[in-house]
Amino acid sequence: MTTVTKMVGQSLKRREDPKLITGKGNFLDDIKLQGMSHAAILRSPYAHAKINSIDTSKAKALPGVIAIFTGDDMMDINPLPCAWQAGRVQNNANTPRALSAGKALYAGDGIAMVVAENRYIARDALDLIEVDYEPLPVVVDAKKATEAGAPQLHENAPNNICMTWDCGHKDATDAAFSSAEVTVKEQIINQRLIPTPMETRGALARYDEATGEFTVWMTSQAPHVMRLLLTAFVFGIPETKLRCISPNVGGGFGQKIFCYADMAFTMWAARKLGRPVKFVEDRSENYRSSTHGRDHITDVEIAGTKDGTITGLRIETWANLGAYLSTIAPGIPTTLYGRIATGVYKIPAAYCKVHGVYTNTAMVDAYRGAGRPEASYLIERMVDRFAAEIGMDPAEVRRKNFIQPSDFPYDNGMGLLPYDSGNYEPALDRALAMVGYADFRNEQAEARKQGKYLGLGISSYVEICGVAPSAWIGLPGEGWGAGLWESANIRVHLTGQVVVTTGSLPHGQGVETTFAQIVADELGVPYESVLIEHSDTAGTPFGYGTYGSRSLAVGGTALYKSVAKVKEKAKKIAAHMLEANPADIEYADGKAYVKGSPDQAKTLGEIALQASVAYSLPEGVEPFLDETTYYDPPNCTFPFGTHIAIVEVDGATGMVAIKRYVGVDDVGNPINPLIIDGQLHGGIAQGIAQALYEHGVYDENGQLVSGTLMDYAVPNAAMLPNYELDRTVTPSPVNPMGVKGAGEAGTIGSAQAIMNAVIDALAPFGVKHLQMPATAERVWRAMQSH
Amino acid sequence: MSTISVTVNGRTYQSDVEPRTLLVHYLREQLNLTGTHIGCDTSQCGACVVHINGQSVKSCTVLAVQADGAEITTIEGLAQNGQLHPLQEGFWEKHGLQCGYCTPGMIMSAYDLLQQNPNPTEDEIRHGLEGNLCRCTGYQNIVKAVQYAADKMNGSGNSPGE
Numbered sequence: 015m016t017t018v019t020k021m022v023g024q025s026l027k028r029r030e031d032p033k034l035i036t037g038k039g040n041f042l043d044d045i046k047l048q049g050m051s052h053a054a055i056l057r058s059p060y061a062h063a064k065i066n067s068i069d070t071s072k073a074k075a076l077p078g079v080i081a082i083f084t085g086d087d088m089m090d091i092n093p094l095p096c097a098w099q100a101g102r103v104q105n106n107a108n109t110p111r112a113l114s115a116g117k118a119l120y121a122g123d124g125i126a127m128v129v130a131e132n133r134y135i136a137r138d139a140l141d142l143i144e145v146d147y148e149p150l151p152v153v154v155d156a157k158k159a160t161e162a163g164a165p166q167l168h169e170n171a172p173n174n175i176c177m178t179w180d181c182g183h184k185d186a187t188d189a190a191f192s193s194a195e196v197t198v199k200e201q202i203i204n205q206r207l208i209p210t211p212m213e214t215r216g217a218l219a220r221y222d223e224a225t226g227e228f229t230v231w232m233t234s235q236a237p238h239v240m241r242l243l244l245t246a247f248v249f250g251i252p253e254t255k256l257r258c259i260s261p262n263v264g265g266g267f268g269q270k271i272f273c274y275a276d277m278a279f280t281m282w283a284a285r286k287l288g289r290p291v292k293f294v295e296d297r298s299e300n301y302r303s304s305t306h307g308r309d310h311i312t313d314v315e316i317a318g319t320k321d322g323t324i325t326g327l328r329i330e331t332w333a334n335l336g337a338y339l340s341t342i343a344p345g346i347p348t349t350l351y352g353r354i355a356t357g358v359y360k361i362p363a364a365y366c367k368v369h370g371v372y373t374n375t376a377m378v379d380a381y382r383g384a385g386r387p388e389a390s391y392l393i394e395r396m397v398d399r400f401a402a403e404i405g406m407d408p409a410e411v412r413r414k415n416f417i418q419p420s421d422f423p424y425d426n427g428m429g430l431l432p433y434d435s436g437n438y439e440p441a442l443d444r445a446l447a448m449v450g451y452a453d454f455r456n457e458q459a460e461a462r463k464q465g466k467y468l469g470l471g472i473s474s475y476v477e478i479c480g481v482a483p484s485a486w487i488g489l490p491g492e493g494w495g496a497g498l499w500e501s502a503n504i505r506v507h508l509t510g511q512v513v514v515t516t517g518s519l520p521h522g523q524g525v526e527t528t529f530a531q532i533v534a535d536e537l538g539v540p541y542e543s544v545l546i547e548h549s550d551t552a553g554t555p556f557g558y559g560t561y562g563s564r565s566l567a568v569g570g571t572a573l574y575k576s577v578a579k580v581k582e583k584a585k586k587i588a589a590h591m592l593e594a595n596p597a598d599i600e601y602a603d604g605k606a607y608v609k610g611s612p613d614q615a616k617t618l619g620e621i622a623l624q625a626s627v628a629y630s631l632p633e634g635v636e637p638f639l640d641e642t643t644y645y646d647p648p649n650c651t652f653p654f655g656t657h658i659a660i661v662e663v664d665g666a667t668g669m670v671a672i673k674r675y676v677g678v679d680d681v682g683n684p685i686n687p688l689i690i691d692g693q694l695h696g697g698i699a700q701g702i703a704q705a706l707y708e709h710g711v712y713d714e715n716g717q718l719v720s721g722t723l724m725d726y727a728v729p730n731a732a733m734l735p736n737y738e739l740d741r742t743v744t745p746s747p748v749n750p751m752g753v754k755g756a757g758e759a760g761t762i763g764s765a766q767a768i769m770n771a772v773i774d775a776l777a778p779f780g781v782k783h784l785q786m787p788a789t790a791e792r793v794w795r796a797m798q799s800h
Numbered sequence: 801m802s803t804i805s806v807t808v809n810g811r812t813y814q815s816d817v818e819p820r821t822l823l824v825h826y827l828r829e830q831l832n833l834t835g836t837h838i839g840c841d842t843s844q845c846g847a848c849v850v851h852i853n854g855q856s857v858k859s860c861t862v863l864a865v866q867a868d869g870a871e872i873t874t875i876e877g878l879a880q881n882g883q884l885h886p887l888q889e890g891f892w893e894k895h896g897l898q899c900g901y902c903t904p905g906m907i908m909s910a911y912d913l914l915q916q917n918p919n920p921t922e923d924e925i926r927h928g929l930e931g932n933l934c935r936c937t938g939y940q941n942i943v944k945a946v947q948y949a950a951d952k953m954n955g956s957g958n959s960p961g962e
């Protein structure tokens with residue numbers, strides 16, 4: 015018998031890569047259609063203004079301009095929907111239209127559309143449009159927006175409050191604080207970030223007049239969902255009249271989950287003009303007008319005993335949602351934030367209150383980690399503050415308060431489903447060992463004597479992946495407007511080739527490789543004979559897409575279950591072929607045979623042929639091996655780990671240099687370690703970027719000061735360290751493969767490791783907290799003021 | 801309109817271009833060489849890097865007319881006779897890409913780097929690629945990919961180090 019090499023667990027290089035390394039990828043802007051026209055958008059330069067009139071006559075006269083439209087022209091389609099109405103925002107949800115009419119609510123709000131023969135002419139025409147704006151007062155700060163006298167954005171949202179939401183136990187928490195031995199209070203800002211996928215966003219729409227059907231190529235992480243939202247909500251047409259295709263997508267990080275104006279206005283104009291219309295943002299447009307992330311102002315308090323037991327956590331957060339609600343914005347600072355606020359600790363009394371606020375800024379929605387980085391940053395900063403207050407080793411405070419392995423499934427009391435599995439101490443211990451914790455304090459003391467400021471920061475995190483089940487997330491309080499299951503179809507063709515279609519939408523995660531590894535093992539077929547198809551609503555089953563680290567835990571499990579169904583059917587057909595009892599058939603290594611006689615086996619290829627030609631099939635068995643699963647998990651998964659950073663702060667300049675970065679992550683059973691590490695690297699890079707470099711800044715007039723890559727500091731290779739990674743493995747009991755998810759863990763674990771290290775380094779200056787990003791200037795000022 | 805003559809990946813083209821046409825748009829839209837990408841409007845990201853007369857250049861900062869008479873190599877021209885360049889191999893072997901959007905520019909810049917410094921240290925690689933942004937990989941595997949290529953191009957028998 016041949017031995018079959020297991021694919022799962024191997025660091026296979028990716029099958030996605032050959033075309034991407036040779037310049038043969040197919041990204042949105044690479045697509046050209048016959049008769050294609052180009053759109054450019056006139057955007058409000060004011061953050062808040064009444065639009066008295068728009069004169070497009072001069073622009074229309076420019077040769078090469080095909081048409082110009084304004085918001086008034088597009089009133090026959092509906093505003094974009096808000097699909098995650100967490101915090102019961104139904105009555106004051108305000109969402110953007112394809113183009114704004116009458117008013118602009120942030121600098122970058124689209125108010126007119128030029129369609130022209132090429133993109134240069136379209137841009138020229140923008141300069142010829144004359145708009146009479148009446149500027150209105152502006153507010154950009156979430157807390158100030160709720161104060162009396164602040165400019166009002168929407169009539170149905172007094173004081174700009176979109177929602178007030180809470181979770182946990184208020185009375186018990188207040189009681190814990192009034193009887194606490196120690197309490198520590200801090201205002202912690204989680205600054206606005208701009209996701210910055212290297213490919214910007216856009217859409218290319220084509221309309222077929224004969225059939226009334228649209229095709230839209232889009233830079234989307236969730237084309238099936240876009241199809242649903244654009245047809246049922248925006249255009250009011252049958253879902254079957256729209257086909258959505260995501261070609262290669264150049265990174266998403268959340269920003270490409272949502273339903274955007276450009277999808278709607280390219281469709282609308284393509285129908286109107288009878289020509290395909292392409293719109294691709296430039297980078298400054300992406301910065302001004304696509305979604306941002308984070309932007310929380312939080313008052314937080316932690317209570318505990320002098321010997322290091324945490325007894326209470328109280329949080330009040332002002333979450334800036336921007337000028338309108340983006341597609342899933344309300345769910346981010348609520349379900350994905352407050353409910354995981356207690357982190358990896360047993361905290362007997364916790365309470366979190368969140369105000370979701372409109373301001374004259376770009377919309378804020380999910381950005382890598384989405385709510386969980388904000389939560390883990392908060393608790394991990396406060397645990398360090400608490401440790402410093404009582405003079406205890408921060409590693410020991412963590413160890414003392416960890417949820418213990420025997421506590422799982424663990425209910426944290428915040429209205430979340432129970433944490434599935436975890437074992438936090440080994441990850442902490444391993445990370446401490448890797449970083450040489452035992453010796454570090456001596457080194458630090460030595461260095462300080464020489465005027466060198468070393469700091470070490472620990473972050474022990476837990477996060478929520480593969481958010482589900484639908485029945486929980488769809489509860490009125492959670493407000494998700496649809497399901498969160500995932501789909502997979504698998505077909506074994508006559509030739510024995512296996513075709514998988516999935517509702518997941520990989521855009522850099524290597525899902526084609528990972529999924530093929532799973533199928534190859536489970537079905538016992540060569541890896542090369544498995545094809546993974548995705549990203550086109552024509553030809554793939556409905557799926558919710560790729561975000562929230564859900565592709566493997568949810569989409570991969572759907573696939574796993576479909577494979578099991580194929581094996582069941584194959585066994586029935588094999589029994590018929592072998593004239594045996596189906597109950598006696600075993601399936602292993604791509605063959606079915608009567609138990610004990612593997613030499614008399616039928617290969618999957620032979621069975622697939624039999625199933626396809628269908629000359630002779632058992633009674634009641636349909637032809638073809640073709641199985642679909644719609645998998646709705648019973649729970650989310652909860653990856654965890656400990657990250658530790660060592661930094662050195664330059665006493666003269668305040669520059670922070672990262673000396674070591676260690677991460678020990680537990681993402682459940684690994685399928686492809688190479689890909690997992692890649693996901694962690696990229697995630698950690700984005701967390702470090704938040705801690706040290708990036709800040710989406712508006713001035714008080716609502717102008718985005720960090721409006722280009724010149725001003726918004728996406729780190730380059732020289733600004734980031736080597737990541738020293740290791741793993742512990744605690745399988746998830748939620749799904750049969752025991753997988754958890756790795757797409758966001760790095761981001762969720764990292765920012766606070768860096769900030770705790772920076773603040774530790776600044777301890778000699780009496781610094782207890784510092785807001786992100788810890789730029790040289792900010793650090794230097796902190797050193798001066800103590 | 802101006803007429804230019806350029807040799808791209810070994811093939812010579814005569815084209816009419818508007819004087820204001822950026823080289824990157826000319827390559828992508830007139831020659832359909834879409835492997836060269838655009839990631840910004842301020843010359844920061846490096847997604848558009850190509851070689852003009854053997855030197856790496858951000859093609860979003862050059863007008864097509866300025867390239868008149870030049871020899872240009874884009875990512876599509878790097879593999880020879882179906883044989884991947886060691887850098888392309890390195891990126892594949894070391895998982896130096898995720899979404900792949902930055903990759904063509906990254907590879908073209910790394911090529912220039914290795915021309916100038918065939919044996920770069922990790923630090924030299926990181927600094928040498930400062931003009932290229934990647935949002936997916938966190939750069940560590942890009943560094944490894946370049947080390948892999950350097951080792952291979954130098955013919956060293958050493959297996960590319962970690």
Ligand code: FES
Pocket residue numbers: 837838839840841842843844845846847848849858859860861
């Ligand atoms: S497109 Fe960003 S540098 Fe050229």
Ligand code: FES
Pocket residue numbers: 212264265522896897898899900901902903933934935936937
């Ligand atoms: S691989 Fe996605 S930007 Fe570099």
